[in-house]
Amino acid sequence: MHTGLAHTLEFDRDGKTLSHLSIPFSIDRSPYFQVKVPICLIRNGDGPTLLLMAGNHGDEYEGELSLAKLVRRLDPKRIKGRITIMPMANAPAVMAAKRCSPLDGGNLNRAFPGDPSGTPTSRLANFLETELFPRHDVVFDIHSGGTSMEHLPTALVERNADPERHRRGVELMRTLGMPYGFIADNGQASPTSMGAARRAGALGVSGEFGGGGTATVDSMAITARALDRLMIAMGVVDAPVLGAGEKPSAPTRLLSLSRHSQGLYATRRGWFEPAARLGDSVTSGQLAGWYHDLERLDVAEEALHFAESGLVLSRRLHTMCEAGDCLMQVAEPVDG
Incomplete structure (x- = not known):
């Protein structure tokens, strides 16, 4: 009742399931309070498996808004395999318009691999790395610069020690059609979602899709294009869902920050x-x-x-x- 993380998800059930991850956390206002993290499963038989997440930091809106649209627009009959969608992974931070959770100060993207008996942010990170990420071929975590940063629109992968998996990760990153691709060297023990995805056996791709704590016409368009291109490339859909399928004007230019x-x-x-x-x-x-x-x-x-x-x-x-x-x-x- 007072520890862990609870859910009622059935990963092999066809159709669209809207549910929550529930994390017990007693607070002054509510002694039996649960942090409710929205999650949507959309499945249509066997096939590729894709996890889409946003709101890892609460003040990064392009992914949150785009994934909310996707939840509403995706009909299970349109897809092949399974898409799992988390529009506001760090839900307390999203609701407070903050980078980190106001409940425990937790920065979800620095909390992996987490602790199943720790704070809410730590428990969520542990569930993602040990239970949710391993169920997916690809994890796509959508970021932006947040309230305090301006950032080039840049896709991101973390360097993988396995040359073949690193090649596949960079190839996946190029699929998004972003102007720039950013290779991060965070090491095997990386506390980020991308480090967690790698340890879980999934291919992880992320990126910075805007900044300034706001959504713009351009930042939303580039996010929609990246999501559509990734879903099509994986074969989970056969046509754009969020946009008109515009092609990028130039190949992705690779950058390194090490x-x-x-x-x-x-x-x-x-x-x-x-x-x-x-x-x-x-x-x-x-x-x-x-x-x-x-x-x-x-x-x-x-x-x-x-x-x-x-x-x-x-x-x-x-x-x-x-x-x-x-x-x-x-x-x-x-x-x-």
Whole structure:
């Protein structure tokens, strides 16, 4: 009654099932409270299995809205195999419009492999890695920059030590038709959903589909295209569901972010003024921006410079910063 995670899902049942994952967590307002995480199973016989999730961080809306549309639009007769849909994986964070859960401070995308007897976020992460992810061929986790970040529209896979599985992951990433593809080196013990998918034996693909804590015409269109292309490529549908099937204008350009020196970080409280735009090509030593101290008007702003060359991948949107805040990231173009 007070621990674990409960559900009534039947993974081999045909049709459309709308249900919840239920996580007991006593709170001041409700001693027998359960965190309710919406989940939808759509199945039509044997075939490929695909898990679609969004709301891993609560303030990233492109995936949440797109997957909610998909739940409403997908008729089981249109698909082959099974699609599992979680539009708001970290439901408390989504409802609070926050990156992390207000119940336990949990960042779901740093909580894997989790703990079945831990906090709600940790219990959910453990269920996903040990019970849900292993039931699927592919896990697609949709992100964006959230409230505080501007991000290039970029698909993402984590590097796999198995060369063949890494090749398949990159191939899957290219299928999405994103302008950029981002290869992350987070190691075998990665606490992310992509690390969990890899350990569970599934192919994991993710990406950043917008930013700024909002959804735009362009960010929604690129998310719809990626979902349609992935479902078609896997053979779970035979035609676009969310969009008109527009083709990408150019092949995906691969990027790599593998060193801390590719990031520019604040070392004290201040206000950051950028000198480079998202997507700019920059060189080592080039001016990145200026750091102001508005509490000491007699002190000149400090010029900050990029430590590495590459493409500006992300930028902090909040001008006021504290020590440790990432101001910009520069990704390295990868050939082949």
